[in-house]
Amino acid sequence: MPNTFEAFHVKSSGGGYDVVIGDVVDLVSQAGLSDMVVLADVRFKGRLPVGEDRAILIQSDETEKSLERMAPLIERMKAMGVNRKTHVVAVGGGIIQDIATFVASIYMRGLRWTYVPTTLLAMVDSCIGGKSSINVGKLKNLVGGFHPPEKVIVDTRFVDTLDNQQIIDGLCEAAKICYARGVFSDFHAAVANKTTTADLARDIVLRSLSSKRWFVEEDEFDQGVRLLLNFGHTFGHAIEAASDFRVSHGVAVGIGILVAHVRAERAGRYSRGRNPTFDALASYVETLLYNLPGLTDVLTSLRPMDVVSKFEGDKKHWADRFRVVIPVDGDHLELTEFPRSETERSEISEAFAGAFARVGASMSRV
Ligand SMILES: NC(=O)c1ccc[n+]([C@@H]2O[C@H](COP(=O)([O-])OP(=O)(O)OC[C@H]3O[C@@H](n4cnc5c(N)ncnc54)[C@H](O)[C@@H]3O)[C@@H](O)[C@H]2O)c1
Numbered sequence: 050m051p052n053t054f055e056a057f058h059v060k061s062s063g064g065g066y067d068v069v070i071g072d073v074v075d076l077v078s079q080a081g082l083s084d085m086v087v088l089a090d091v092r093f094k095g096r097l098p099v100g101e102d103r104a105i106l107i108q109s110d111e112t113e114k115s116l117e118r119m120a121p122l123i124e125r126m127k128a129m130g131v132n133r134k135t136h137v138v139a140v141g142g143g144i145i146q147d148i149a150t151f152v153a154s155i156y157m158r159g160l161r162w163t164y165v166p167t168t169l170l171a172m173v174d175s176c177i178g179g180k181s182s183i184n185v186g187k188l189k190n191l192v193g194g195f196h197p198p199e200k201v202i203v204d205t206r207f208v209d210t211l212d213n214q215q216i217i218d219g220l221c222e223a224a225k226i227c228y229a230r231g232v233f234s235d236f237h238a239a240v241a242n243k244t245t246t247a248d249l250a251r252d253i254v255l256r257s258l259s260s261k262r263w264f265v266e267e268d269e270f271d272q273g274v275r276l277l278l279n280f281g282h283t284f285g286h287a288i289e290a291a292s293d294f295r296v297s298h299g300v301a302v303g304i305g306i307l308v309a310h311v312r313a314e315r316a317g318r319y320s321r322g323r324n325p326t327f328d329a330l331a332s333y334v335e336t337l338l339y340n341l342p343g344l345t346d347v348l349t350s351l352r353p354m355d356v357v358s359k360f361e362g363d364k365k366h367w368a369d370r371f372r373v374v375i376p377v378d379g380d381h382l383e384l385t386e387f388p389r390s391e392t393e394r395s396e397i398s399e400a401f402a403g404a405f406a407r408v409g410a411s412m413s414r415v
Pocket residue numbers: 090092109111114141142143144145146147167168169170171174175176178180181182190207208210211212215218298299
């Protein structure tokens with residue numbers, strides 16, 4: 050399939066951008082960028098479309114996407130002669146994307162850029178939407194902005210080198226997006242029928258991105274319906290942070306979906322058996338996560354008070370109320386508020402414990 054590609058357009062305030070699925074080498078050379086600098090995951094060293102003098106290689110770990118690390122990166126770009134005409138090409142997963150979006154938005158008041166996602170999670174979710182999220186110390190995704198790329202190039206062959214957990218990361222996010230858009234049943238049938246990874250990736254990317262595109266175009270700046278895509282995230286971020294990021298983002302979101310489910314049931318907002326599509330989503334996520342090597346050990350080692358305290362620190366809450374997306378009767382999602390109270394803290398802790406049990410882990414009671 051190297052020379053065939055599919056493309057679609059995403060409308061945004063900056064005029065919009067194209068997402069193209071095809072061969073990255075062909076597509077970058079066709080773009081004819083005369084002055085470019087590549088920000089890439091260090092794992093792609095020696096495989097980039099530019100010489101080493103035009104590439105900045107970055108280790109993809111959470112400490113690299115922190116505000117503290119942005120100044121040295123910007124100084125390095127300046128030393129390389131990057132100017133307002135330079136086009137940034139970012140090659141990597143969500144960490145490289147967050148760094149590139151942020152730096153491209155502020156360097157000399159903004160550079161044009163192209164994104165090449167290399168993880169399934171980035172291909173199915175983060176590559177569109179234009180958001181950057183940067184950590185401040187240990188505070189995850191505290192600062193950021195919106196600066197969409199000029200083009201997104203999805204080359205699904207990058208999926209070939211991902212491990213099982215990285216594939217599950219992408220599947221959890223894609224399943225969540227498709228459920229939020231009301232097309233989970235089609236997604237579910239498609240993943241069950243595809244056997245090869247490349248085939249599967251192409252199909253999932255198209256389903257997931259066309260669903261996400263609807264949210265991004267309806268609510269580019271995250272003020273209304275796009276907030277539903279935070280489903281699984283407020284709970285998931287708490288698991289990522291409490292585990293010192295030993296639980297990866299997509300897996301944490303998968304568990305977060307189950308936490309939301311338990312909390313909704315305990316609040317009397319959700320009845321099992323009356324929401325067939327959500328029941329199918331929850332059981333799909335459980336199947337992906339159950340027996341994922343190492344996961345139960347990490348989850349079992351977490352202290353409930355740490356998980357709840359990370360949950361409390363999420364930026365989406367109000368001063369007196371927690372705000373979370375939960376599944377509700379009628380088989381849809383709702384942004385709901387719970388009072389910040391001792392009773393609610395213990396409910397949240399119970400919901401984490403219930404979700405951990407569903408993926409084969411137990412949570413200590415202290
Ligand atoms: N800005 C957004 O809209 C948005 C949305 C979702 C997630 N995120 C952020 O993205 C990050 C998670 O991103 P992620 O899971 O895509 O990956 P990542 O960038 O964290 O990378 C995970 C690992 O995969 C490796 N990797 C990358 N491509 C590979 C390939 N083709 N083969 C083998 N290994 C490869 C990386 O080197 C790294 O070790 C989190 O920081 C999350 O907060 C941002």
